[in-house]
Amino acid sequence: MDVRLLGTAGPLGWPAEGCGCASCGRLRAADAGRAPTALLVDGAFRLGEGRVPAGYQVRPLPGTPSAHDVTGPDGARMLCAAPGPLPGSALDWVARAGAAYDLAFLDLVAAPEQLGELRRLGAVGPATTVVAVHVDHRAPSPHELDRRLSFWGAGLVPDGTVVSSADPPVPRPSAPYRVLVLGGARSGKSEEAERRLAGEPTVTYVAAGGAGAGRPDDPEWRARIAAHRARRPSGWRTVETTDLAAVVRETGDPLLVDGLGTWLAAVLDECGAWDTDAPAQATPSQAEAQVRRRVEELVAAWRATRRYVVAVTDEVGSGVVPETRSGRRFRDELGGLNQRLAAESEEATLVVAGRVLPLPPPWP
Incomplete structure (x- = not known):
């Protein structure tokens, strides 16, 4: 089956x-304008318009009649979604349809997580060619959209491609x-990390501060946690632990760790290593030795992992010098940890005001 994309944009085109x-x-x-999405199948008919030639089976999906399941004379199968996410009734129908599609044309600007769901259902497999359609100004630019895809x-x-x-x-x-994703407060770093894994069928989300992290009695804190949870696709599993090295060492589905700053604060607390009143020591105390051990375990696990791991962390190098010794301790510890994990990462990115700046690798 050959499909010519006469247009790839949303209903209003791009630019609108x-x-x-x-x-x-x-x-x-x-x-570089794009016309509204239109598909010409095998040079024989435009999808959704006019008579369907003999040998083709075109079926509208439940709950979204402008989305179609197409089977060609050669047995090839194609899914073309309407603008927006596929509704639950359509996903249920696709799951019952059987084998994976050969081609899938999806609105991945509106709902990238639907690709992960289709993979989880078996409708998109390793051999499925996936192409974004209905693209428009919901994406900052084609370049940024291509990066996400x-x-x-x-x-x-481009329009006109077969x-x-x-x-x-x-x-x-x-x-x-x-992948290490760095950024300041409210920079968009968590959204970037979640976005990277949106197309995966299953993901383990690691709340690295443990079950008691943060300020559970604070309504604002609870609202922030609820907002994070609402962004996660339904197929994601959540693990709350401070034994981060053990999770990273395990084999399994992709991991999203959010975040290393919360994890380090929990480790300092568990080890009793804040030591805000005592003067700096020339030799490590027992508590400091425990922190060193936990950090070394995590770095070793990160280096040896066989998983796809995306970790969120706070960039601490641009702020003012903390007034307290505990604040300076946290800044120094996290800055050192960030450097070591970045050195062992295939990618490191800095997020500033929602914009992603890939950091160059430490090699030519």
Whole structure:
């Protein structure tokens, strides 16, 4: 089955006529506009329009009649979703349909997590070619969208491209693969980490401060935790632990660790190592030795892991010098940990005001 993408944008196109947003402005400046999504199947018919030729089976999905399941004369299967996420009734239908699709055209700007769900259901398999459609100014730019799609094993193609069921799928990161995401408070670092794993069928989310982390009696804190949980796809599993090294050493599905600052604070607390009143010692105390051991265990586990791991951490190098000894201790410990994990990572990125700055690797 060969599918020509006559257009790949959302219903209003990209840029949208009369829209003054920065995303649309970037496309106008680059003269890189996209027409609304339209698919020409095998040069024989436009999907969703007119008569379907003999030999093809086209079925609208429940709850979203503008999304279609298509089977060609050669037995190739294609899924084309409507704008927005697939509703639960459509996902249930797709799960019952059987084998994985050869081609999947999805709105991954609106709902990247639907790709992970389709993989979990078996509708998208290792050989499925996934292409983003209905793209528009919900994404900052085609370049940024293409960066995100690379995490999910999906592609962004120009209008007019022919995509074939014989095309190889877009690769996605394979384990072992380690990513360190750094950023300040409210920088968007957690969202970036979650976004990276949105296309995975299952993910283990590690709340690294343990079950009692944070301020459970604070309504604002509880609201922040609830917001984090609401962003996670339903197929994600949550583990609350401070034994982070043990989790990283295990084999299994991808890990999202959020975050190393909370973990370090919990470790300092568990080891009784804050020591705010005592003067600095020339030799490590018993508590400090315990902290060193925990840090070394984590670094060794990170280096040896066979998993795909994304860890969120606080960038502490740009702030003011803390007034307290405990604050300076935390800053120094976390800064050192960040350096060591970054050195053992395939990728390290810094998030500033929601914008992602890939850090260059320590090699040519």
